[in-house]
Amino acid sequence: xxxxxxxxxxxxxxxxxxxxxxxxxxxxxxxxxxxxxxxxxxxxxxxxxxxxxxxxxxxxxxxxxxxxxxxxxxxxxxxxxxxxxxxxxxxxxxxxxxxxxxxxxxxxxxxxxxxxxxxxxxxxxxxxxxxxxxxxxxxxxxxxxxxxxxxxxxxxxxxxxxxxxxxxxxxxxxxxxxxxxxxxxxxxxxxxxxxxxxxxxxxxxxxxxxxxxxxxxxxxxxxxxxxxxxxxxxxxxxxxxxxxxxxxxxxxxxxxxxxxxxxxxxxxxxxxxxxxxxxxxxxxxxxxxxxxxxxxxxxxxxxxxxxxxxxxxxxxxxxxxxxxxxxxxxxxxxxxxxxxxxxxxxxxxxxxx
Amino acid sequence: xxxxxxxxxxxxxxxxxxxxxxxxxxxxxxxxxxxxxxxxxxxxxxxxxxxxxxxxxxxxxxxxxxxxxxxxxxxxxxxxxxxxxxxxxxxxxxxxxxxxxxxxxxxxxxxxxxxxxxxxxxxxxxxxxxxxxxxxxxxxxxxxxxxxxxxxxxxxxxxxxxxxxxxxxxxxxxxxxxxxxxxxxxxxxxxxxxxxxxxxxxxxxxxxxxxxxxxxxxxxxxxxxxxxxxxxxxxxxxxxxxxxxxxxxxxxxxxxxxxxxxxxxxxxxxxxxxxxxxxxxxxxxxxxxxxxxxxxxxxxxxxxxxxxxxxxxxxxxxxxxxxxxxxxxxxxxxxxxxxxxxxxxxxxxxxxxxxxxxxxxxxxxxxxxxxxxxxxxxxxxxxxxx
Numbered sequence: 102x103x104x105x106x107x108x109x110x111x112x113x114x115x116x117x118x119x120x121x122x123x124x125x126x127x128x129x130x131x132x133x134x135x136x137x138x139x140x141x142x143x144x145x146x147x148x149x150x151x152x153x154x155x156x157x158x159x160x161x162x163x164x165x166x167x168x169x170x171x172x173x174x175x176x177x178x179x180x181x182x183x184x185x186x187x188x189x190x191x192x193x194x195x196x197x198x199x200x201x202x203x204x205x206x207x208x209x210x211x212x213x214x215x216x217x218x219x220x221x222x223x224x225x226x227x228x229x230x231x232x233x234x235x236x237x238x239x240x241x242x243x244x245x246x247x248x249x250x251x252x253x254x255x256x257x258x259x260x261x262x263x264x265x266x267x268x269x270x271x272x273x274x275x276x277x278x279x280x281x282x283x284x285x286x287x288x289x290x291x292x293x294x295x296x297x298x299x300x301x302x303x304x305x306x307x308x309x310x311x312x313x314x315x316x317x318x319x320x321x322x323x324x325x326x327x328x329x330x331x332x333x334x335x336x337x338x339x340x341x342x343x344x345x346x347x348x349x350x351x352x353x354x355x356x357x358x359x360x361x362x363x364x365x366x367x368x369x370x371x372x373x374x375x376x377x378x379x380x381x382x383x384x385x386x387x388x389x390x391x392x393x394x395x396x397x398x399x400x401x402x403x404x405x406x407x408x409x410x411x412x413x414x415x416x417x418x419x420x421x422x423x424x425x426x427x428x429x430x431x432x433x434x435x436x437x438x439x440x441x442x443x444x445x446x447x448x449x450x451x452x453x454x
Numbered sequence: 455x456x457x458x459x460x461x462x463x464x465x466x467x468x469x470x471x472x473x474x475x476x477x478x479x480x481x482x483x484x485x486x487x488x489x490x491x492x493x494x495x496x497x498x499x500x501x502x503x504x505x506x507x508x509x510x511x512x513x514x515x516x517x518x519x520x521x522x523x524x525x526x527x528x529x530x531x532x533x534x535x536x537x538x539x540x541x542x543x544x545x546x547x548x549x550x551x552x553x554x555x556x557x558x559x560x561x562x563x564x565x566x567x568x569x570x571x572x573x574x575x576x577x578x579x580x581x582x583x584x585x586x587x588x589x590x591x592x593x594x595x596x597x598x599x600x601x602x603x604x605x606x607x608x609x610x611x612x613x614x615x616x617x618x619x620x621x622x623x624x625x626x627x628x629x630x631x632x633x634x635x636x637x638x639x640x641x642x643x644x645x646x647x648x649x650x651x652x653x654x655x656x657x658x659x660x661x662x663x664x665x666x667x668x669x670x671x672x673x674x675x676x677x678x679x680x681x682x683x684x685x686x687x688x689x690x691x692x693x694x695x696x697x698x699x700x701x702x703x704x705x706x707x708x709x710x711x712x713x714x715x716x717x718x719x720x721x722x723x724x725x726x727x728x729x730x731x732x733x734x735x736x737x738x739x740x741x742x743x744x745x746x747x748x749x750x751x752x753x754x755x756x757x758x759x760x761x762x763x764x765x766x767x768x769x770x771x772x773x774x775x776x777x778x779x780x781x782x783x784x785x786x787x788x789x790x791x792x793x794x795x796x797x798x799x800x801x802x803x804x805x806x807x808x809x810x811x812x813x814x815x816x817x818x819x820x821x822x823x824x825x826x827x828x829x830x831x832x833x834x835x836x837x838x839x840x
Contacts, residue, residue, distance in 0.1 A: 363464075376458060381499075429820045436680050437464045438501020440817040446550075446796035 104138050104151060104244040116140050121220040128214070128248025141220070142244060145227035146234065150207070150242035158242035160207060165266040168203035170194060174259040179226065182296045183311030184388075186259055187230030192314050192388055193339070194263040195237050199318035200335045200391065202273045202325055203265030208234060210261050211245040215254040226257060237316040239263070265318075271325060277333040278354035278394045282422040285393045285400070287320065287407055288313070288415040289366040290343050294385035295374045310370050315389030320412045324393065327406035331399020337391050344383040344442045346392055347430045357425025360442070362435045364419045384445045394422060457707075461679030462500075470684040471505040478691050484510045486690050487780055488648040489632060491518030491808025492678040498817035500680040510687065513644055513780035514803075514810030516631055516736060517653075519596040520547050521802040521809040524732040525766040527624055528553035531593050534622060534761060535559065535567040541585060542569045542622075543578035544593040551805050552798075554766045559593075575607035582611070582619040591755045594621045599652040601625040601744065602717040605724045608746075608753045622755040623745055626731065628653045629661040630742035635779060636669045638736075642779045646690045648683060649675035651705050656721075658713025659701050666699040677705040724750050732765075734802035735774035772801035777810055784814040785822050791815060 116136060126133040143151065150158040174190045184192075191208065198205040210230065214223065234241050292313040299310055321335065338346040343365070347358050367375075367382045375382045389412060395403050400418060407413030423431075430442040478484060488494055494514045497503060503512065516522050532553055535542035542559070549560045549571055563569040568588070572578050575592060582590035594604045604621055611619040628650055635642045649662060654675045665671045672693040676686030686704045693700060703709050724747060731743030746754040755761060768774065772794070773787035784790050784803065794800035796812050803811035 373458075427820070427823050429823075431820055434499070434501045435464060436462060436467055436500040436502070436505075438504040439820070440499060440501045441820045443816045446816075 123218040145231040146241045148240040163266045168265045170197040171262040184314040187226035188233035190259045191233035194261040195316040198265035199321040202271040203267045205239045205265040207242045213258040216251040275353035280424040283400045284420040287413045291371040291382035291385035293388040313389035323406045328399035328402040331396040333394040342384040351428040357423045358430040360420030461681040485644045487513040487515045487644045489515040489517040498813035516778040518808040520806035526763045543572045575603045595624045598656045605720045620755040625744040646672040649673040654709040672699040674702045735778045774801035784811040
């Protein structure tokens with residue numbers, strides 16, 4: 102059952118959005134669900150496509166090659182400094198499209214809600230999602246709601262899909278890195294992962310680290326406008342951090358990387374938190390950063406465009422693509438030595454001493 | 455970061471590296487063992503080997519508590535966690551370590567066991583308070599550094615009259631392992647130790663005296679920052695050149711000669727040495743681990759539950775023992791990088807990121823390929839680009 106609730110009349114009386122909780126009946130497809138959609142999702146996400154009230158959105162021709170993506174959001178906690186699961190779901194999906202150089206056009210959202218979840222928190226998430234979608238100019242055009250029994254989910258899970266259109270002639274792909282290309286990073290790393298960890302149980306920090314969660318399609322558009330023919334590929338270093346992203350591209354393109362640790366920006370409070378927990382910021386997640394591989398001739402133009410954009414102010418040229426049959430990501434440490442930056446083996450866990 | 459960045463200054467490091475190069479006698483080789491996994495990690499992560507001259511070589515020791523815990527104790531912890539009514543609390547870096555048959559705490563958790571990852575012993579105490587109907591067992595591991603927090607938790611549990619809290623004690627002793635290294639078959643071929651940092655904040659300097667008096671090996675206790683390690687290496691080079699073998703303290707900002715007497719007294723009150731304890735890669739070592747004293751048996755999981763420790767042999771092809779003794783290097787092991795990798799470790803040294811093999815695999819294995827490439831170029835007279 103989608104968000105097609107317009108034709109159903111809600112139950113008598115309004116939902117208690119302050120103290121009420123989600124019940125199994127809110128996912129049953131009956132009047133209770135219609136009421137939940139009408140009072141929570143429609144006001145928060147409302148737009149002309151959603152208002153059609155059908156089980157699908159009918160969209161105008163897009164005029165170009167379509168880019169499509171889907172993603173699931175299971176973040177814990179649901180609310181964190183700098184964002185929440187709602188805005189994160191919008192940003193994550195917009196960014197997955199933008200990394201292909203696509204202009205994101207539409208999103209879908211599927212909510213899986215645990216019985217007993219506070220309605221006030223659901224409203225907060227929906228409002229945040231709507232706000233993020235409007236700010237990005239990418240409407241949520243259709244959606245779905247399911248309620249599962251208490252204990253069968255962790256509050257709320259959100260699945261999204263996104264559709265965008267790629268400009269003619271633009272071809273960004275992970276297999277396009279070539280030896281000699283420049284590696285450009287849009288800003289500081291590790292902010293999102295540390296923000297999430299900072300509000301987990303027993304890990305309160307004195308300094309608040311905010312997530313960098315942000316939609317990057319505007320930044321990408323500026324980069325494309327400045328130097329499209331020189332752009333090889335872009336990728337947002339989310340889970341697994343910068344290290345995983347570099348290793349993924351090395352594998353896809355059959356190349357190595359030589360990066361310089363001193364040029365990779367880590368905010369002092371993020372570095373301090375990582376130090377405390379025994380984590381390496383290179384492996385910590387980001388939600389508002391991108392890595393671009395650029396032909397040498399386009400480096401200045403790309404950096405100029407990025408630094409003129411609020412989400413690329415700290416953009417830096419951090420290294421070079423190199424020929425390497427072993428596909429190693431090598432790094433000159435800030436200390437002057439050399440090391441490789443490997444894939445993470447399993448989840449990065451704190452050391453004991 | 456105050457008190458951190460100062461010890462990561464690349465320019466200062468190059469200065470120390472120049473001093474090491476100038477003072478190291480080119481006619482001899484210097485082999486120093488860093489006992490602690492923390493040092494191994496720092497050496498690999500900051501690429502310190504690149505800053506040392508070729509005749510000064512670091513040998514990675516057994517000082518990683520995760521690596522040295524034998525399979526039988528991990529199996530026992532997994533069996534404990536599977537007991538009905540038991541909640542097992544563990545530090546995060548034990549969660550992935552494989553026991554027998556590839557089982558781990560993470561896998562046991564996925565299979566339904568109530569296993570919680572904690573950041574401190576106090577988290578485990580709090581959980582015990584929250585679930586009074588369950589038996590909460592803290593999986594205690596580590597050297598002298600993590601023993602006092604375990605002792606504090608037990609004292610607090612006693613004060614709070616927590617009847618459902620106990621400790622599966624696997625605390626091990628650094629000096630016993632160092633002695634075993636020096637007395638093992640042929641002794642370990644080193645000229646000195648970079649001594650443990652955090653361990654020494656607790657036990658001080660005196661426990662290493664035997665290295666100097668009985669074995670004529672110098673020890674320089676060093677912090678975990680890269681400059682600390684470089685400075686300790688320089689101090690060791692000077693001792694070797696002077697024919698000295700003293701216990702020196704590079705980490706004076708944290709280590710005092712006597713250590714932390716309060717922590718020592720607390721540990722002595724609660725714990726006593728075991729007659730022998732099995733170490734991964736090193737075998738059974740006498741008086742090398744602690745157990746709770748009979749007066750605290752009610753907090754001892756091994757006394758409260760039937761904890762069966764069934765001997766489980768390490769893979770015979772694994773060279774961990776030789777690597778921990780400095781007789782072999784990680785790439786010399788035939789399992790290294792083939793069946794034994796960090797995501798599926800076979801031997802002790804690959805288990806935690808602080809183990810010698812894991813550190814080499816994760817940070818340094820490109821050097822082997824660089825060397826191989828150089829050799830190939832030399833054989834084919836290929837020009838090496840500048």
